[in-house]
Amino acid sequence: MSDFFNPRHRDRTYAPDDNLGREQPDMRQTNKVSWFEMPADDLGRASSFYSNVFGWRTPPMGTEGAYALTTAADDSGNPTEVGAINGGIHRRANEADAGPVVNISVDDIDATLERIVAAGGRIIQPRSEVEEFGLSMALFADTEGNVLGIYTSGGA
Incomplete structure (x- = not known):
C-alpha cells in the first residue's frame, strides 16, 4: 500500500460553501469514498x-x-x-x-473485512498499519474482481 496521501485532513469540517449555503460534509464520515x-x-x-x-x-x-x-x-x-x-x-x-484503487473510510476495519468475506469478496491485502499517517488499511476484491481499499484512522 502506498503512503503518498495523508487523509488526516478528514478530521476537519470545511468552511461554508457559497453555492449551497451549508457546510461541506465531514470527510471522516464512514462508508464513503x-x-x-x-x-x-x-x-x-x-x-x-x-x-x-x-x-x-x-x-x-x-x-x-x-x-x-x-x-x-x-x-x-x-x-x-x-x-x-x-x-x-x-x-x-x-x-x-494494475489500476486505480478507491479508498473507503470505515469505523471498524476488522468487522468490515469479515462482512466482505461473508458477502463473497476476498481479502487481497490484510489489515496493515501505516504509522506515518496513523491509519490501518486493507485491500479487498469485490465479487466482480474490482480491488478497493478500506481504512480507519486511529487504529480502530
Missing part, C-alpha cells in the same frame, strides 16, 4: 499528464516520491469543493498493482 490511488511506472510522466489534461496540482508527497493529485484544494491539498476527492500517483509496486 475518501481518496483514490493510481499506480504509475513513470511518476513524472503521469504527473505531467494529469496536470496538462485536467489542470490538477501534482506536488510531491510522502516518503516514497509519490505525487498528490488535487483538484480544487487549499495549500494543504484538502478539497475545497463539495463532492471533490483527491488522490495520488504512486510508483507501481508489482504486476498486481
Whole structure:
C-alpha cells in the first residue's frame, strides 16, 4: 500500500460553501469514498499528464516520491469543493498493482473485512498499519474482481 496521501485532513469540517449555503460534509464520515490511488511506472510522466489534461496540482508527497493529485484544494491539498476527492500517483509496486484503487473510510476495519468475506469478496491485502499517517488499511476484491481499499484512522 502506498503512503503518498495523508487523509488526516478528514478530521476537519470545511468552511461554508457559497453555492449551497451549508457546510461541506465531514470527510471522516464512514462508508464513503475518501481518496483514490493510481499506480504509475513513470511518476513524472503521469504527473505531467494529469496536470496538462485536467489542470490538477501534482506536488510531491510522502516518503516514497509519490505525487498528490488535487483538484480544487487549499495549500494543504484538502478539497475545497463539495463532492471533490483527491488522490495520488504512486510508483507501481508489482504486476498486481494494475489500476486505480478507491479508498473507503470505515469505523471498524476488522468487522468490515469479515462482512466482505461473508458477502463473497476476498481479502487481497490484510489489515496493515501505516504509522506515518496513523491509519490501518486493507485491500479487498469485490465479487466482480474490482480491488478497493478500506481504512480507519486511529487504529480502530
